[in-house]
Amino acid sequence: MDLFLDYTDKQIIESNIRISGSKSESNRLLILQQFYPNLRLENISDSDDSVHLTNALQSNKKVINIGHAGTAMRFLTAFFAVSKDKEVVLTGSERMQNRPIKILVDALKMLGADIQYVDKEGYPPLKIKGKEITNHKVSINGNVSSQYISALVLIAPSLEYGLEIELLEKITSRPYLEMTLNLLNQLGIETSWEKNIIKIKPQKTILDKTIIVESDWSSASYFYSLVALSEIGKTLTLSSYNKKSLQGDSCLAYIYQNFGVVTQYQENSITLTKVNSANADLETLNLINAPDIAQTIAVTCFGLGIPCDLTGLHTLKIKETDRLVALLNELEKFGANVEISDRSLHLKTSTAKMNKNVIVKTYNDHRMAMAFAPLALKIPFTIENADVVTKSYVRFWEDLDYCFLK
Numbered sequence: 001m002d003l004f005l006d007y008t009d010k011q012i013i014e015s016n017i018r019i020s021g022s023k024s025e026s027n028r029l030l031i032l033q034q035f036y037p038n039l040r041l042e043n044i045s046d047s048d049d050s051v052h053l054t055n056a057l058q059s060n061k062k063v064i065n066i067g068h069a070g071t072a073m074r075f076l077t078a079f080f081a082v083s084k085d086k087e088v089v090l091t092g093s094e095r096m097q098n099r100p101i102k103i104l105v106d107a108l109k110m111l112g113a114d115i116q117y118v119d120k121e122g123y124p125p126l127k128i129k130g131k132e133i134t135n136h137k138v139s140i141n142g143n144v145s146s147q148y149i150s151a152l153v154l155i156a157p158s159l160e161y162g163l164e165i166e167l168l169e170k171i172t173s174r175p176y177l178e179m180t181l182n183l184l185n186q187l188g189i190e191t192s193w194e195k196n197i198i199k200i201k202p203q204k205t206i207l208d209k210t211i212i213v214e215s216d217w218s219s220a221s222y223f224y225s226l227v228a229l230s231e232i233g234k235t236l237t238l239s240s241y242n243k244k245s246l247q248g249d250s251c252l253a254y255i256y257q258n259f260g261v262v263t264q265y266q267e268n269s270i271t272l273t274k275v276n277s278a279n280a281d282l283e284t285l286n287l288i289n290a291p292d293i294a295q296t297i298a299v300t301c302f303g304l305g306i307p308c309d310l311t312g313l314h315t316l317k318i319k320e321t322d323r324l325v326a327l328l329n330e331l332e333k334f335g336a337n338v339e340i341s342d343r344s345l346h347l348k349t350s351t352a353k354m355n356k357n358v359i360v361k362t363y364n365d366h367r368m369a370m371a372f373a374p375l376a377l378k379i380p381f382t383i384e385n386a387d388v389v390t391k392s393y394v395r396f397w398e399d400l401d402y403c404f405l406k
């Protein structure tokens, strides 16, 4: 479905948007629930990725396809490796078959797991024969994807002797790893992280526990952008969010102050208000801890006509698409002046008018569609394959429309 967007003669009205639960928290908790069935979950994500994971966990099929869902691929690789008497081929979309997984597979093999590559060495599909794992020490490179480490952490308390993980290199996307450890702690599982060593104690059962998943902060980013591109005084409320979040992308509240947006925290919601114009002298933003909001920020800056220098982006090349190249291609269509390296994006100010009749390609990447959408406040354009958004945010287009409804 291609979608023509034009909000140039519209204004956002004060509305309250309820966003579904965090995809990252949900996918961790769904795995943990397999080990601890008395864990109850509320506000779980209804994203395609979480549905893929739920279906995979309930499946008796020999071949399990998790589509584009990166965390599902990584977490299930570890989960099936310790699922005794189970043998599966775990695969995904064509893109997933080109997203590297060797670092995780090597670590699991170091622990004694039985995993083979079906086609290309280092990439899904994987043939996994579940078995009991008793080794309890492993080292892993942390600078390619934190998801590999989270995958090990999630199975760790189910292992007889727990797990000691030595982290090599600089950790990328660190808040996601902290989130994983924090969720274990909420279940009463003991963990420690000192210098480059993570330790997780074994634990067979937990006390009855209900966790209410906070709504997804990466999804909130598109509304931050919408408010940033609106007139002063415009406001939107999003729920359910907390000031103390497990999600690293909650740094949006801080970052978007640069774009004139202030965040007020209520008990269960946040209100975003455009209070002043953007800071045109934005310093370099290092997004190594929050890679998923890079696209949103780049498009916001372009819409505001301010330059930006985004760094710490080396993981963007192995996400749903090469997001750096995708951003360059699509921003340039509007007339932006963009430079990328393999880890950064530099947007130069352009006072030139934005080009009309652009068709934004989405490259099977939900965040390309959602990051560009708020730009329709400035210029009409078309988004190709707009339904890609369901990977993380099923109701995105309805919720966006709702912001303009009278």
Ligand SMILES: O=C(O)C1=C[C@@H](OP(=O)(O)O)[C@@H](O)[C@H](O)C1
Pocket (backbone or CB within 6 Å): 023, 024, 025, 071, 144, 145, 146, 147, 150, 172, 173, 176, 291, 292, 315
């Ligand atoms: O653990 C998680 O839930 C995630 C970790 C991040 O990936 P990397 O660690 O690969 O950067 C992030 O980009 C992804 O959307 C979700």
Ligand SMILES: C=C(OP(=O)(O)O)C(=O)O
Pocket (backbone or CB within 6 Å): 068, 069, 070, 071, 072, 292, 319, 320, 367, 392
């Ligand atoms: C990178 C993402 O997801 P994943 O790696 O889980 O596919 C994302 O949602 O932006």
